[in-house]
Amino acid sequence: MDLAASSTSRFSDVDEYGFKRSDNFDYRNYEQFMSGYLKTLTKRRMKWEAILQRNADLTTIDSKLKRYIRKGIPGPFRADVWMKISGAAKLQQRSPTLYRNLLGAHYEKEICDSITIDLPRTFPDNIHFDTKKERLFNILVAYAHHNREVGYCQGLNYIAGLLLIVTDDEEKSFWLLKHIVESIVPQYHTKNMANLLRDLAVFKEMIMRRAPQVNRHIENLGLPYTVIASKWFICIFAEVLPVETVLRIWDCVFAEGYKIVFRVALALFLTHKTAILGCDDIAALANLFREKMMQGDIVTDCHSFIEAMFKIRLKRSELEALRKVCVGRNNT
């Protein structure tokens, strides 16, 4: 890493979640962003304390609460707020022994093997994660046996892993994982991935309508949308975008549902329109999506990205209509 940068920066080369910052992390820009953002965070935390005192169970998400959530749930409250606004807390109350019973059950070897293979390669760069591997195994193996239609799908390790980092609680992570897989993006992780393929086609349709020249350019260069965006949809951007950005996105996903996933994907394309059109071959384009897009402002200033994604006009009715058209497509 850049020694000059670290010696002048107040920020460690490991972030608050235990992830190592990349070698080319822009400490100067981040410091500038954080000098303002830290004040915002403190103010926000006080406001959230007030909200939680008034409306402890957060059963109804009114426009004010939605606005607060879009501005980011403060870290210390995140796990409980996610549990409440998603409805996972209620589900857990209704089946309080489910998770423990699943852990005591007999496991299929094939499922265990495929999870075990992925454990050491889940967040290998996170300094806290070594001690969490066993708990991650428990969450994934319990879920795979609870939902036989899904079983274990690669990618769930990243979702469950990040849930575990935020909640530091196996059981909460299990219920939140269940909520994501069954309520936010159902049939993405099942054996035929039917809804994933449908939604990738929906996403492509949206780009065709909103930025036809971008779509044409990508088609001409020959990079399928499945290569670009499968991981975005399967992992809900975990292990795709920087962790702070992902958590801000998940705040909104738990409150507002699947529409947010499309918002983020659209924002990634539309805010990089010039860069996409500037790629003159497929390798440059693939590299843009894999590496370049995940550097710079999007890393140091998660707040601007969230603001940009809510400026995009997007109606649930538009998405639902496209979903009907795109059912059964598998060559996006």
Add this chain to the structure above:
Amino acid sequence: MATTARSGGNASGSTAQRPNGTQQNKNCQFKLVLLGESAVGKSSLVLRFVKGQFHEYQESTIGAAFLTQTICIEDTVVKFEIWDTAGQERYHSLAPMYYRGAQAAIVVYDIQNQDSFQRAKTWVKELHKQASPNIVIALAGNKADLSNIRVVEYEEAKQYAEENGLLFMETSAKTGMNVNDIFLAIAKKLPKNDGAHNQGAPAGRRLNDNENNRQTNNCCK
């Protein structure tokens, strides 16, 4: 462009070098797909070949990844467009999109894992049935650095490869053993004649002048 940069890739290390600029290079581009069971080392082979790196705990590939690397054989500059796929069975439905139109495939198994060898055979069958008829297929028995705990014998795999017309090598993405060589062997076997792509045969696409210039900047120097 990071993906074609020759940073430590050393892929031309064993190829014939020639004085730069003395004659016109031929340029070819081939689509190559990697297939095989989860965690056999597909992404690691690509990472070793393209960037000369190895990560003990390579993150699992979700969906697919795309990278490129350029190597030189005699007077030909060969650019591989590499499609690295996810190994888990449920991602199988996406695979035809990647091997469709591919001129080459590397089917990878782990020499410590008998199931992964059986899975590799299934991939070979599927390619013979569904892919371009002249696709060049290489079988890679990866993790050869662990050959003391192997369960798939070298001779068994070699015989299978011969019977099915496949190139075969045991490789190690960890040590780099045979990694460049397997790509090189594929490149040698691929037809590099002009205009052959018109017949739908698995021939390399000639690059246009623009690409030509860029390629020669990266390669054969």
